[in-house]
Amino acid sequence: MTQGIFWFRRDLRLADHPALERAIQSHDALLLVYVDDDADGIFDASRAWLRRSLGKLAEDIRARGGELHLIAGDPEALIPALALATGAAAVHISALHEPDADARDARIAAALAASGIAMRRAGGRLLTDADAVLTQSSTPFRVFTPFHKTARPTWRHRPREAPATLSGCALPSSLEGARTTIAAPRPRWDSGFWGMWAPGEAAALARLDDLLPRLHAYPDARDVPSVEGTSRLSPHLHFGEINPSRIFDVVQQHGGIGADKYIAEIGWREFAYYVLHHWPSSLNDNFNPKFDAMPWHHDPGQLEAWQYGRTGVPLVDAGMRQLWHEGWMHNRVRMVVASWLTKHMGIDWRQGAAWFMHALVDADLASNTLGWQWVAGTGVDAAPYFRIFNPATQSRRFDPQGAYLRRWLPELRGLGDDAIHAPWERGLRVPGYPVKPIVDLSAGRDAALARLAALAK
Numbered sequence: 072m073t074q075g076i077f078w079f080r081r082d083l084r085l086a087d088h089p090a091l092e093r094a095i096q097s098h099d100a101l102l103l104v105y106v107d108d109d110a111d112g113i114f115d116a117s118r119a120w121l122r123r124s125l126g127k128l129a130e131d132i133r134a135r136g137g138e139l140h141l142i143a144g145d146p147e148a149l150i151p152a153l154a155l156a157t158g159a160a161a162v163h164i165s166a167l168h169e170p171d172a173d174a175r176d177a178r179i180a181a182a183l184a185a186s187g188i189a190m191r192r193a194g195g196r197l198l199t200d201a202d203a204v205l206t207q208s209s210t211p212f213r214v215f216t217p218f219h220k221t222a223r224p225t226w227r228h229r230p231r232e233a234p235a236t237l238s239g240c241a242l243p244s245s246l247e248g249a250r251t252t253i254a255a256p257r258p259r260w261d262s263g264f265w266g267m268w269a270p271g272e273a274a275a276l277a278r279l280d281d282l283l284p285r286l287h288a289y290p291d292a293r294d295v296p297s298v299e300g301t302s303r304l305s306p307h308l309h310f311g312e313i314n315p316s317r318i319f320d321v322v323q324q325h326g327g328i329g330a331d332k333y334i335a336e337i338g339w340r341e342f343a344y345y346v347l348h349h350w351p352s353s354l355n356d357n358f359n360p361k362f363d364a365m366p367w368h369h370d371p372g373q374l375e376a377w378q379y380g381r382t383g384v385p386l387v388d389a390g391m392r393q394l395w396h397e398g399w400m401h402n403r404v405r406m407v408v409a410s411w412l413t414k415h416m417g418i419d420w421r422q423g424a425a426w427f428m429h430a431l432v433d434a435d436l437a438s439n440t441l442g443w444q445w446v447a448g449t450g451v452d453a454a455p456y457f458r459i460f461n462p463a464t465q466s467r468r469f470d471p472q473g474a475y476l477r478r479w480l481p482e483l484r485g486l487g488d489d490a491i492h493a494p495w496e497r498g499l500r501v502p503g504y505p506v507k508p509i510v511d512l513s514a515g516r517d518a519a520l521a522r523l524a525a526l527a528k
């Protein structure tokens with residue numbers, strides 16, 4: 072009988088799971104484990120998600136006769152120890168496609184190999200082979216559209232049913248001391264999340280089903296923050312509760328208006344991982360080094376006003392409060408709040424990205440970094456720095472009746488449909504809300520352009 076280990080990470084599902092399928096085919100007995108490593112890049116809001124997602128996965132595994140063991144500690148020590156204690160022939164994983172995590176996996180693979188144990192890595196998080204999708208001169212793409220045109224024809228989906236049964240291997244007694252549970256946040260700041268979210272594979276598949284009848288409206292509705300115009304699949308994708316190949320396949324088969332636009336957004340996620348793969352330093356460094364000399368503004372007070380939705384700019388404040396209450400923010404509003412922070416307030420994109428990583432349930436190194444560098448104008452793709460969103464104009468355009476603003480800023484509910492976008496323009500004073508924006512809109516824009524001009528010299 073051969074023993075194997077399946078190490079779950081951000082692939083918390085049972086269907087469409089190439090690594091799990093291979094592990095089941097390779098061994099008679101499979102120990103299923105999740106290692107809770109606080110240094111694993113799982114930040115606060117997403118940790119609340121993780122806790123519930125693991126609970127659902129454990130239930131799904133139990134229903135098939137198996138057991139998911141949750142242990143805490145450093146995987147570099149625990150995985151080899153577990154493999155030795157169980158006499159495993161191989162440890163199976165899905166690739167994470169993040170520079171630090173991949174380097175750690177390579178070290179674990181080397182440690183296992185030294186004991187004659189294999190580490191078997193499969194895909195399942197992405198559709199694109201980053202090393203195979205290149206320009207005609209064999210260099211990586213720097214711009215989304217040609218990347219997407221080249222990558223999309225290579226995307227494939229091979230449906231895989233969830234296994235009907237799973238074996239229930241016990242945790243070796245030498246590792247009993249590492250057994251853990253993930254505690255609920257204290258205080259329960261996440262309580263607002265769960266009216267909106269249901270972590271787990273079944274809920275991810277239900278979200279995909281829910282999208283299909285709305286797909287025809289997606290190209291326009293995706294920009295309107297007051298309606299459910301998008302799929303809200305991002306945290307499910309982040310935790311691997313659904314394989315993006317399934318989404319691609321289902322949406323492509325459904326077809327019609329909206330399918331291509333939706334698939335292009337899945338393409339942006341692919342592009343984010345592609346950029347991270349080819350330029351791993353873009354996690355911390357400006358993609359364009361010209362911006363290294365940017366004189367970012369250091370102002371903890373202003374940063375905090377942005378974080379807690381007290382800038383006096385309704386669309387920015389509504390977005391930041393949605394983020395705090397739901398652990399998620401609409402994409403259009405993410406762009407506006409990020410532009411406001413980096414351009415009008417002149418604060419380094421890395422500070423905004425760090426707050427998002429803390430507060431988003433879909434916090435994802437690749438997509439978050441690409442999003443911030445794109446909006447800040449320091450990144451890949453043709454998004455110039457001098458593109459500066461006017462938050463009042465954006466608000467009037469994408470939330471004309473102020474429905475989104477009224478939802479998240481109850482203090483402004485009594486204002487008229489136009490005044491609510493920029494109360495200061497009419498000298499309106501609303502108790503409990505800033506009298507004017509923390510940075511004047513046109514002065515902030517001029518200052519941002521002046522910083523750019525100084526860089527160009």
Ligand SMILES: Cc1cc2nc3c(=O)[nH]c(=O)nc-3n(C[C@H](O)[C@H](O)[C@H](O)COP(=O)(O)OP(=O)(O)OC[C@H]3O[C@@H](n4cnc5c(N)ncnc54)[C@H](O)[C@@H]3O)c2cc1C
Nearest residue numbers: 301302303304305336337339340402433434435438439442
């Ligand atoms: C500053 C900034 C930070 C961001 N941080 C993150 C993040 O940490 N995690 C994250 O998943 N997305 C991030 N995004 C991208 C995007 O805002 C979210 O993916 C999207 O809002 C999720 O909602 P949805 O699932 O309803 O999207 P839908 O419109 O339904 O799109 C479907 C899927 O496509 C992918 N997608 C859509 N837009 C993008 C995009 N611009 N970049 C990458 N993938 C995209 C997501 O996986 C999404 O779930 C960020 C964008 C910006 C501007």
